[in-house]
Amino acid sequence: MATTIKDIAKYTGLSISTISKYLNGGNVLERNKELIEEAIQTLNFRVNEMARGLRTSRTMTVGVLIPSLENIFFTSIVSNIESVLLKEGYSTIVCDYKEDHQLEEQKLQFLFDKMVDGIVLMPLPDNDNLVKEIIARKIPLVLIDRMISNVNCDVVLVDNLNASYDAVEQLIIRGHRRIGIIAGPQNVYTAQERLKGYIRVFEDYGLKVDSRLIKQGDYQIESGYHLLQELMKIEQPPTAVYVTNYEMTIGSIIAINENNIKIPDEISFIGFDNQDLARIVKPALSIVVQPVQKIGETAAQVLLKRLKKDLRGFPLVARLKTQLLIRDSIKKVEG
């Protein structure tokens, strides 16, 4: 049906192996090179990746396993990974495991079956065995957004701790002392880090942390909505609040609007991740911006490096910096 190397051979009068060699960058006489090129064009030839894969046991396919396809943070990363890989001829198989332990395992098995050449994984907590199994199979692996102790493996992280640190520090510098935080689920690595940063900056400034100002949400919109209102209802409400992810930031803003709370007069605000929202809300919201594009690109690049058997710098820990956008949602508090 489709044209094969054999057809090119016939067309050019050369042998199959010469064509194959040319295809793989070997040396061929200039004259033949042109001839082959011509044949490829006119016969519209494309290598059969499957035959090649069978022979080389490389699929030129990378598996990306994420918690959910219904979360823009993850899919944006995937989008960037895919862009980079595509340029090198790799295709991306995306699986999501719907935040489910069992599914995570099952989909991983699926990627094994597909014989992906490499894997990018954003793992669930407490599933270190999966990571170990990938490594045991010697499949190049890049972890995103999570470190696993005692496991050697390339990782792309965001410096969440200092992201929080910097954000909260700006509030402190501007005179705030009662600063609320809407933190995430503490079995999630990033959420732990973001809370740690909050606590550390208080320590560094010799301030005491008031545990009533620490609210733990679940990274969902509702969380932000409810917890912000809880924060405002406590005896001495905070003068500033720091919300630690996209969804909860939306929820908080909705709560703030609904309760007619004035930013920054009644509360100073730093949110997370949501650039669109931040740009639109008046006054413009201050936010922590994660380098989504860079996360994806870095992960893809590291993986490509490993796929090329380049093991320099292994295990690499890329710790990407967030950006703190200070806008109009922060007020100075007179000491």
Added chain:
Amino acid sequence: MATTIKDIAKYTGLSISTISKYLNGGNVLERNKELIEEAIQTLNFRVNEMARGLRTSRTMTVGVLIPSLENIFFTSIVSNIESVLLKEGYSTIVCDYKEDHQLEEQKLQFLFDKMVDGIVLMPLPDNDNLVKEIIARKIPLVLIDRMISNVNCDVVLVDNLNASYDAVEQLIIRGHRRIGIIAGPQNVYTAQERLKGYIRVFEDYGLKVDSRLIKQGDYQIESGYHLLQELMKIEQPPTAVYVTNYEMTIGSIIAINENNIKIPDEISFIGFDNQDLARIVKPALSIVVQPVQKIGETAAQVLLKRLKKDLRGFPLVARLKTQLLIRDSIKKVEG
């Protein structure tokens, strides 16, 4: 390296072809069946999809090509497609073309190279040639959210026209006459349909359409934000507004909050797609809900059917109904 049929043959003392037949559902003696099963378990055998693919020229892979991976509407659909396909052993290669004509073509070529068995496509306007090429290659294709005239091909659509019709009709029934619409870009099929529904219901009720109440946005948050404010600033502002997609609904709500416009007293509101938002905003928002899950599932099921060479009902046009959730954001207007 990995165990092959050959290994199973050795272990069981049977021949390769017997094993193969068993693997493909053929008849084998009960005794041998158990033996083979045992071998598969202990040797941890998995068929080599590539070898199989080379032989059968089936990859058990489906390509899904969407405009963007950074839009939750699309990725939710992908998520559901993937779930259904996975159960049948198909893997999903997701590509996005970042709303770019050229990229769309390039990524499609990529899917061809990967020899996907089928394709699910959410096409850009004015790229009918791509669709035709897929069909010319006899690759099973399911189109989502867009019809192409003069082309025979399975399609999964949402009945956007009647979605709008029903929504606006509810406003009319409750006495509204000046109803604003924030429509989408008119080169997009769904956006056309949604506007048509608005116009048709006015006609059916013998009411005149005031073109000043029709605003055309670009399906982005900013659009909603600005256009809602424009609507409220015209001489006789609308008593109700209907916003025709997710992002613009967010934008509109932000504008409404910011300008302290009271829902439903100052304006009745029907939004689109955003269930989370709708649930949280007070008063609860009325919205048009697209059957995201069903879109994905239907597309996957139709494709699976075609992949099994079942051509009954071709070309199928699945026209899925939206759901109109009436909540507290609509006020009755006294005639």
Added chain:
DNA sequence: TTGTAGGCGTTATCAA
């Protein structure tokens, strides 16, 4: 029901 043998399209080894 089981086994034999040929071939899917490619790469890789080795000779020429």
Added chain:
DNA sequence: TTGATAACGCCTACAA
């Protein structure tokens, strides 16, 4: 530089 040939792991007549 080029070509003949043997795999890669599987499926599928066909024969037993």
